[in-house]
Amino acid sequence: xxxxxxxxxxxxxxELSSPRTLSALMKTSRYLYRSxxxxxLEKGVAITHQRALLSxxxxxKAEDGARLGHLxxxxxxxxxxxxxxxxxxxxxxxxxxESLALEALCIHDTEGLLGSGSxxxxxxxxxxxxxxxxxxxxVGKHGASFLRNMKSKLENVHLTMIEDSAFxxxxxxxxxxxxxDDRDDRNAIKLLHGSQDTLTSPSGDGCELLTEITDPVYAExxxxxxxxxxxxxxxxxxxxxxxxxxxxxxxxxETAEExxxxxGRDVEAHLSIRELNQMQQVQxxxxxxxxxxxxxxxxxxxLLGLRCHVRALHIxxxxxxxxxxxxxxxxxxxxxxxxxxxDVDIFTRSLVxxxxxxxxxQLRALEIVLMVGGALEPETxxxxxxxxxxxxxxxxxxxxxxxxxxxCCLIPEPRPANFADLxxxxxxxYLADLDLDALAQRVKDATETxxxxxxxxxxxxxxxxxxxxxxxxVEYGPNAVESIPLRAAPLxxxxxxxxxxxxxxx
Numbered sequence: 470x471x472x473x474x475x476x477x478x479x480x481x482x483x484e485l486s487s488p489r490t491l492s493a494l495m496k497t498s499r500y501l502y503r504s505x506x507x508x509x510l511e512k513g514v515a516i517t518h519q520r521a522l523l524s525x526x527x528x529x530k531a532e533d534g535a536r537l538g539h540l541x542x543x544x545x546x547x548x549x550x551x552x553x554x555x556x557x558x559x560x561x562x563x564x565x566x567e568s569l570a571l572e573a574l575c576i577h578d579t580e581g582l583l584g585s586g587s588x589x590x591x592x593x594x595x596x597x598x599x600x601x602x603x604x605x606x607x608v609g610k611h612g613a614s615f616l617r618n619m620k621s622k623l624e625n626v627h628l629t630m631i632e633d634s635a636f637x638x639x640x641x642x643x644x645x646x647x648x649x650d651d652r653d654d655r656n657a658i659k660l661l662h663g664s665q666d667t668l669t670s671p672s673g674d675g676c677e678l679l680t681e682i683t684d685p686v687y688a689e690x691x692x693x694x695x696x697x698x699x700x701x702x703x704x705x706x707x708x709x710x711x712x713x714x715x716x717x718x719x720x721x722x723e724t725a726e727e728x729x730x731x732x733g734r735d736v737e738a739h740l741s742i743r744e745l746n747q748m749q750q751v752q753x754x755x756x757x758x759x760x761x762x763x764x765x766x767x768x769x770x771x772l773l774g775l776r777c778h779v780r781a782l783h784i785x786x787x788x789x790x791x792x793x794x795x796x797x798x799x800x801x802x803x804x805x806x807x808x809x810x811x812d813v814d815i816f817t818r819s820l821v822x823x824x825x826x827x828x829x830x831q832l833r834a835l836e837i838v839l840m841v842g843g844a845l846e847p848e849t850x851x852x853x854x855x856x857x858x859x860x861x862x863x864x865x866x867x868x869x870x871x872x873x874x875x876x877c878c879l880i881p882e883p884r885p886a887n888f889a890d891l892x893x894x895x896x897x898x899y900l901a902d903l904d905l906d907a908l909a910q911r912v913k914d915a916t917e918t919x920x921x922x923x924x925x926x927x928x929x930x931x932x933x934x935x936x937x938x939x940x941x942x943v944e945y946g947p948n949a950v951e952s953i954p955l956r957a958a959p960l961x962x963x964x965x966x967x968x969x970x971x972x973x974x975x
Contacts, residue, residue, distance in 0.1 A: 484729065488684050495944055496579060502543070506528075506539055509539075510536065510541070512542070513542025514540065514543055515546065517545065518542045519549065519551065519554055519781050522554060523557075529565075533536045537568045537569050538570045539570075540569065540571055541570065542571070542574075542575075542854055543575070545576045545577060546577050546578070547577050548581075551585075551688045555585035555586030555589075556586045558590065558593070559592070560593075563593050567598075571598050571599055572599060572601050573600070573601070573602050573603075574594075574597075574604070575603075576605050577606050578607055578925055579605045580607055580611050581607075583604070583611040583612055584609075584610075589611050590611075592615045594619070595615050595620065597619070597621055598621055599621060600623065601621070601623060601624040601625065601667075603623050603627070604626070604628075607630075608631060608654075610654055612628075613653070614653075616628075617659075617662075621664075622667040622868060623661065623663075623664040623667060623974035624669050624670070625669065626668065626670070626672070627671075627674075628671075628674070629674040630655045630673070630676060630677075630701075632675070652677050652885055656677055656678055657671060658678055658709070658713045661691075665691050666692075667693065668693060668694055669693050669695065669696075671694060671698070672698035673699050673700070674701045675701045676701075676771060677702075677703045678709050678710070679703050680706065681701060685710060685749055686709060686710065686713070686753065689713055690714075690715065691714050692715060694714045695717060695719065696718065697721070697898065698721040698722075699723070700721070700835040701723060701724075701725040702722065702724055702725060702728070703728050703810050704728055704731075705722070705742065705745065705773045706746070706775060707749065707750055707755070708746065708749040708753050710944040717757065718760060720762070720763045721763075722763075722773065723765060724768070724769050736790075736792075739768065739771060743773075743774040750775075750776045755776065755777070759779070759783060760777065760778070761776040761910060762781035762783065763775065763781075763782055763783065765784070767785075767788055767797065770784065770793075770797045770801075771796060776800055778802050779802075780804050780805065781806075781948060781950060782797070782801055782803035783809060784797075784808050785810055786810035786815075787839075787843065789814075791817070791823060794820075795826070798823070798829060801830045802831050803831070804831055806835055806836075807836040809838045810838055810840055810843070812839070812842065813839060813841055813842075813851075813852070814844075816854075816858035816859060816862065820862055821862045824904060825865040829865075829866065830865075830866070832867070832868050833870070833950050834869065834950050834951045834952070834954070835863075835871050836871070836872040836873070836955060837872070837873045838874045838876065838955075840876050840878050841876060841878055842879035842896065844876040846881070847880070847881055847894040850879065852895075852896045852900060859912070860912065860915045863915045863919075864915050864916060867916075868916060869918055869919060869920045869921065869945075870922075870940075871956040872922070872924070872954020873923075873924055873925070874925040874926075874927065874955055875924075877900060878928065880891040880974060893930065900926065900929055900932070901932050903926075904927065905937040908924055909938075909939050913939050919940075921952075922954075923938050925937075925955055938953065
């Protein structure tokens with residue numbers, strides 16, 4: 470009885486111990502030797518080199534496979550793996566494919582790992598049946614083969630495709646590779662076909678999802694996906710996303726820079742893509758009637774041409790074209806809007822005029838994250854004019870909450886070595902002296918319906934981070950778009966404007 474009590478106490482200690490201590494305790498008795506793997510494996514295993522992989526295989530095979538059920542998460546970092554070791558690992562995976570209870574798999578060098586061995590490790594990994602969370606970085610032909618043939622039913626997946634040049638080199642080395650095969654290897658909608666009934670949260674970077682113009686939608690449908698994230702994507706094809714993921718509530722999208730270059734940076738080229746996307750949504754009956762939120766830059770929102778209500782619209786900067794903004798707001802009629810990562814040149818008479826239009830009167834909450842001087846030379850930043858334009862922009866609105874973050878990026882290029890000792894430029898000096906409490910009150914007085922105002926200043930050379938809040942005690946309903954502003958708005962770095970000649974005339 471006494472020994473059992475001691476063992477129970479030591480097992481309780483195992484729950485709090487480091488891996489090194491756990492290993493030491495396992496050497497003290499047969500009882501602890503068998504109890505330890507549960508705690509060693511409960512947070513998962515990260516493998517960083519070939520020797521660790523060999524040790525992992527030996528550890529998991531011990532005790533007649535009794536340890537296999539404790540492993541829930543496995544992470545592989547990039548490292549060289551020889552054919553003999555890869556083949557040994559492949560034999561292990563195939564032999565224990567029915568016993569492994571692995572739920573989460575992360576591979577940082579997908580092609581390097583899954584392409585190793587003969588046959589490649591992609592075949593062995595595809596036989597695992599219990600994976601629900603998957604993250605693959607650098608997906609090429611071997612990663613695509615794994616996804617295409619896998620037995621597991623995924624729920625949450627993040628895929629980062631290798632760059633086009635890497636795909637091109639793979640095709641050159643392949644005897645029977647074709648351009649169509651390469652596109653399918655980057656097409657997450659097709660690759661994840663085996664998880665159509667289980668997938669809830671897909672995220673892809675560098676995918677190619679375009680269809681043939683004569684057959685604009687895929688047969689694959691993922692009815693349980695409510696949040697869709699597509700970064701570095703090819704040319705926006707709205708009908709593809711709406712039909713493959715008909716029940717999306719949150720949509721995050723970004724077109725790859727190289728694809729923007731291919732389609733052209735002029736308004737006419739973008740207008741033709743937008744018109745096609747809008748036409749297809751009508752003709753093929755897009756299932757998206759509304760979205761809870763959409764996060765994208767203005768160019769992508771314009772190209773997507775969404776023809777549905779978007780309750781919360783997050784527009785990422787720094788490109789601003791008033792005509793595009795008006796089109797997007799007209800089609801999506803947002804109740805909440807956040808302009809994220811813009812410089813102060815967005816505050817023009819055209820923007821003030823836009824806020825007087827009927828499609829802006831539905832707004833109930835507005836947040837702005839300003840990168841002051843992020844894209845402009847410090848001497849061109851006129852903060853007094855910015856403040857007055859903001860007040861003029863707010864007056865016609867019926868919003869209940871408003872927040873603005875001034876993020877000071879007033880650094881001359883090239884940056885002087887003694888920048889910290891230089892005198893403040895006029896914009897910095899104005900912001901250093903600006904009474905944020907008084908400004909918050911002016912903002913609140915500018916719009917009769919305003920109840921909550923938050924003004925924040927960060928990264929000023931001579932002023933600490935300052936936050937002023939009016940109406941912090943206001944309570945909004947649990948499903949209201951209004952809230953205390955700037956708590957959730959992410960901060961995005963600004964990017965150069967794509968239509969500088971239009972911005973100059975706005």
